[in-house]
Amino acid sequence: MKTFGCIGCGNMGSAILGGLESQQDISLIGYDPSGNVPCTACDTNLELAEQADFIMLAVKPDYVESVLETIQPALTEDKVIISIAAGVSMETLSKHSGGKCPVIRCMPNTPAMVGEGIFAFCFDDPALTETQQTAVHTMFEQIGQVMVLPESKFNAFTAIAGCGPAYVLYFMEAVTEAAVSVGFNRKEATEMAINLFKGTTKLADESDHHLSLLREMVCSPAGVTIAAVNHMDRTALRGNIIDSIFKARDRGIEMSK
Ligand SMILES: NC(=O)c1ccc[n+]([C@@H]2O[C@H](COP(=O)([O-])OP(=O)(O)OC[C@H]3O[C@@H](n4cnc5c(N)ncnc54)[C@H](OP(=O)(O)O)[C@@H]3O)[C@@H](O)[C@H]2O)c1
Structure with missing residues (x-):
């Protein structure tokens, strides 16, 4: 032992x-x-x-x-x-x-x-x-x-997985605020955000499909989801997320000097 x-x-x-x-x-x-x-x-x-x-x-x-x-x-x-x-x-x-x-x-x-x-x-x-x-x-x-x-690779790992829970929670908070803004009470809004992430994570984990394909499955032609995703692309949300992770990595490098 x-x-x-x-x-x-x-x-x-x-x-x-x-x-x-x-x-x-x-x-x-x-x-x-x-x-x-x-x-x-x-x-x-x-x-x-x-x-x-x-x-x-x-x-x-x-x-x-x-x-x-x-x-x-x-x-x-x-x-x-x-x-x-x-x-x-x-x-x-x-x-x-x-x-x-x-x-x-x-x-x-x-x-x-x-x-x-x-x-x-x-x-x-x-x-x-x-x-x-x-x-x-x-x-x-x-x-x-x-x-x-x-x-x-530790600074890169830290910027993704070490800091990552903060990014995911930040996104969950944003979804919660949006849900409250469209009329759900805070308890309903928080539960929806948590279950949204829980369910999507399970789907991504258990499915054989690529992440992009799973997202495309929700985006019907001329539908509501594609309208939101197009807005995210026009406002460079994906690029901003990538750049934010680079900022964390660079800060880690700076701190280790
Ligand atoms: N939390 C995270 O998300 C996270 C993620 C990755 C890595 N880490 C690393 O994990 C380490 C701990 O972080 P934490 O968030 O768990 O901090 P924490 O909650 O403050 O825990 C540190 C503990 O160590 C105790 N301590 C202080 N001096 C000690 C000594 N001489 N001998 C034994 N224990 C002593 C502290 O007691 P007192 O409060 O009485 O001082 C406290 O209970 C840090 O080095 C951090 O970089 C944390």
Whole structure:
């Protein structure tokens, strides 16, 4: 039985611990200064690092270096650090863990809170064994989609999947406002927006058709949908969405300098 320890049990740490809870072959431990830990609590980060085989860093990026320095005495080559801190590079992780154990950089997104996340993993550390990689892959694929990426793709991944829930929710909010504007009450409008996205996502997931074909199926000749889609095209909505994602990617590049 392997032990998975989580340092920092806030939004993301607790969500990941919650997702891993049902897995039979790992025991979960956590540390958070608040004492709010959704599994067995350790008294300190060092105690957690001594006990855990996999040590997840789920603290804010500014705390990563000091946490790594605190747990360094407990690190050995058979342990693995998994950091989900946005923008913290593999180089920083290796440096502040003293090169004493392999490090993995991971970027989750908020749907991980309901077991539907997308996780990017960077397995580029040469010290990482095949067995360790497989164990991490297996653990996380049960709580979402796992993508193994070189670190150079992390800013692009973050701009799409990391920030993506905000874009989707923004679109859902717009649909809700439109529904309220045409006379639905807010509860009806919100439920309609949620079910619209839920149903369309399921359709896209389960259908063999390309996304464009599924959209064309709704656009009858001279109908109402094509009128809306034409307006979206004339106002360059698609181009603006693409450019917005580029802005997020560029901001990520700027922040990592
Ligand atoms: N939320 C997201 O959408 C998201 C997405 C991708 C990546 N991430 C990354 O995930 C990490 C955590 O984000 P979050 O949103 O979960 O933040 P959060 O809710 O603030 O959780 C961080 C937790 O760490 C605790 N903490 C502070 N210092 C600590 C220490 N020395 N040792 C152990 N725990 C400590 C905090 O306690 P206090 O509140 O008492 O300080 C808090 O409970 C960040 O690095 C972020 O970049 C988050």
